[in-house]
Amino acid sequence: MAETEKPLLIKRYASRRLYNTETSDYVTLEDIASFIRDGREVQIVDLKSGDDLTRQYLLQIIAEHESRGENVLPVNVLNDLVRSYMVPGGGMMPQFLQSSFEMLRENQAKMMENMTAMNPMSKMPAFEAMQAQQAAFLKAMTGGMGNSWSGPAKDDDAEGDDSSENLEDIKKQLAELQNKLSRLK
Template sequence: MAKSEGTPLLIKRYASRRLYNTETSDYVTLDDISGFIRAGRDVQIVDLKSGDDLTRQYLLQIIAEHESRGDNVLPTNVLTDLVRSYTEGAQTMVPDFLAASFDMLRDGQSKVMETMSNPMTTLPGFDQIKAQQEAFMKTMMGGWAAGSAPEQDENSEETKSDDKSELDTIRKQLAEMQAALQKMTK
């Protein structure tokens, strides 16, 4: 949908208060603009005649309409604090705080989505399994260069003994993890 990631979608407001999408050459509603924003697109709304930027005004109107329909995202105490921030001289600090808060919220949502896209990461002991897999692969592939045989070590008998005991430990831990996973699925 986005024409360019860095360029906001330009919406022009005509004297009749109709909103015109300059990319698709058609009229749009506030719900359409809200949809563009939810889809990740930035918008800029300007008055055709004066060239004034009306984006803030329309974004606030979209929020007010959602709140009046019962889509309450902003609790009353937050709205009250916002009103107070206009009168108490906190205007300089509140925008930065809100921007930082929403950045943290977006980062948190991204991490949740990553976790949901890979449900294995939420399993208890996943990090241990991952470490065991890495140790196993290191043991199995130790010393192998791409397309060549493993290097011979001076202490090859000692290395084989260490590798065998590490491999036995990994096998035992893997069996324990499989048993624990089977119990969780029952």
């Protein structure tokens, strides 16, 4: 599992070129984004000083995607992030974001685990291949979000709306928490 692997070490040379230490070749920001989408953690360090530059490069990747019109972060969330930098110590925002993403990954994993356990097709010989294909599809649809997606997509049966309802509930809760955080400031 990607979570137990050590991070992929990328070294930045004085020329600002990025070097993948595993494959011994140069990489671009888009290559690094692809590693992350595939579930790999990365660590980017300056070769000369040894400084950890990971955060700086991850923010640059996000900024480039946002500038190309791939808007994932709503303006009000970006405003809240900027405000959080004005609060001494960063306020509650870093812990809130980390907890929110951990909760999302855990809920995705539980949902996929439950769907796999209750699926009568899991006894079929070709089920694992079909499951892998569906996992790849889900990963593509979610942009690699939450590497825990490992099961099949849910059938359109009577319970088919549960996952979308859960997602809507999570979105509502997130919006409520953002409003509360905004009011605290």
